[in-house]
Amino acid sequence: xxxxxxxxxxxxxxxxxxxxxxxxxxxxxxxxxxxxxxxxxxxxxxxxxxxxxxxxxxxxxxxxxxxxxxxxxxxxxxxxxxxxxxxxxxxxxxxxxxxxxxxxxxxxxxxxxxxxxxxxxxxxxxxxxxxxxxxxxxxxxxxxxxxxxxxxxxxxxxxxxxxxxxxxxxxxxxxxxxxxxxxxxxxxxxxxxxxxxxxxxxxxxxxxxxxxxxxxxxxxxxxxxxxxxxxxxxxxxxxxxx
Numbered sequence: 001x002x003x004x005x006x007x008x009x010x011x012x013x014x015x016x017x018x019x020x021x022x023x024x025x026x027x028x029x030x031x032x033x034x035x036x037x038x039x040x041x042x043x044x045x046x047x048x049x050x051x052x053x054x055x056x057x058x059x060x061x062x063x064x065x066x067x068x069x070x071x072x073x074x075x076x077x078x079x080x081x082x083x084x085x086x087x088x089x090x091x092x093x094x095x096x097x098x099x100x101x102x103x104x105x106x107x108x109x110x111x112x113x114x115x116x117x118x119x120x121x122x123x124x125x126x127x128x129x130x131x132x133x134x135x136x137x138x139x140x141x142x143x144x145x146x147x148x149x150x151x152x153x154x155x156x157x158x159x160x161x162x163x164x165x166x167x168x169x170x171x172x173x174x175x176x177x178x179x180x181x182x183x184x185x186x187x188x189x190x191x192x193x194x195x196x197x198x199x200x201x202x203x204x205x206x207x208x209x210x211x212x213x214x215x216x217x218x219x220x221x222x223x224x225x226x227x228x229x230x231x232x233x234x235x236x237x238x239x240x241x242x
Contacts, residue, residue: 018093018094018095018162019050019093019094019095020050020094020095021049021050021051021093021094021095021096021115022049022050022094022095022096022097022098022111022114022115022159023049023050023051023052023053023088023089023092023093023094023096023097023098024042024049024051024052024053024098024100024111025053025055025085025088025089025092025097025098025099025100026038026039026052026053026054026055026067026072026088026100026101026102027055027057027081027084027085027088027099027101027102028054028055028056028057028059028063028067028084028102029056029057029058029059029063029079030059030060030061030063031059031061031063031066031102031103032059032061032062032063032065032066033061034102034103034202035054035063035066035067035070035102036066036069036070037105038100038101038102038103038104038105038106039052039054039067039070039071039072040070041105041106041107041108041110042100042106042111043070043071044108045106045108045109045110045111045112046108046109046111046112047109047111047112047115048111049094049098049111050093050094051073051092051093051094052071052072052073053072053073053074053075053088053091053092054067054072054073054074054075054102055075055076055077055084055085055087055088056074056075056076056077056084057076057077057078057079057080057081057083057084058076058078058079064076075087075088075091080173080175081154081171081178081179082171082172082173082174082178082182083171083173085099085170085171085178086170086171086173089165089170089171090170094162095118095161095162096114096115096118096159096160096161096162097159097160097161097162097165098110098111098114098157098158098159099154099157099158099159100157100199101154101155101157101201103201103202103204104155104157104199104200104201104202105199105200105201106126106157106199107126107197107198107199107200109197110126110157110195110197110199113195113196113197114159114195117159117193117195118159118161120191120193121161121190121191121192121193122160122161122163122164122186122189122190122191122192123158123159123160123161123164123165123186123189123190123192123193124147124158124159124186124192124193124194124195125144125147125152125156125157125158125159125183125192125193125194125195126156126157126194126195126197126198126199127141127144127145127156127194127195127196127197127198127199128140128141128144128155128156128198128199128201129141129198129199129200129201130200130201130202130203130206131200131201131202131203132203132206132207134203134206134211136206136211136212136215137203137206137211140215141198144156144198145194146194147187147192147194149180149183149184149187150222150226152179152180152183153179153180153183154178154179155199155201156199157199158179158182158183158186160186160189164186164189164190167189168182168185168186168188168189169185170182174231174232175231175232175235176221176225176231176232176234176235176238177221177225177231177234178231180222180225181231217237221234221237221238
């Protein structure tokens, strides 16, 4: 109970200081190569974000340096995307949170669209596109336009109002499917919006293992998760990024 009270106090204090605008939260681990292009897409926004926070999970490359040179505020948290995302949210000042993967580029009007959608929605996501052409990747991108939980993953750049994030308790500290679990909770907090302009995500994982093989592996993990297998067990079979 003491821990929950402390977390609630952090939210209340942060909410009192909140400023209208979008806080972009980028979890990163050894992303020095991909991160600058992602941060450059934020610098080209028609409406700039209120702030950009890169939450480093203990990188052994120049991730933190690359983020600082691009003008981002660098935070440090234990490795784990859920932990890093939640740490970023707790440290943010914006009235809206946008959770962006380190290898995903935002469209030029992305921040503007998030602000507009957040006036009437608890949160939402973008449609998804990939940086390489492949029939299977086009199929994955196509289904991302639907708001269903089973077509919505973190590389679609979720966003949420501060109030909605607080109501659902934020990201869980789980080793896998923190994005699926968060989006499911977000849908229960109110209307979710799917923004028309896509984010562009890296296809490196699909190209490294082969699109068909990666998609089959992902589908099997999703099915097992929906059947109730804990994320900690499923994470043993999830190939991490090199």
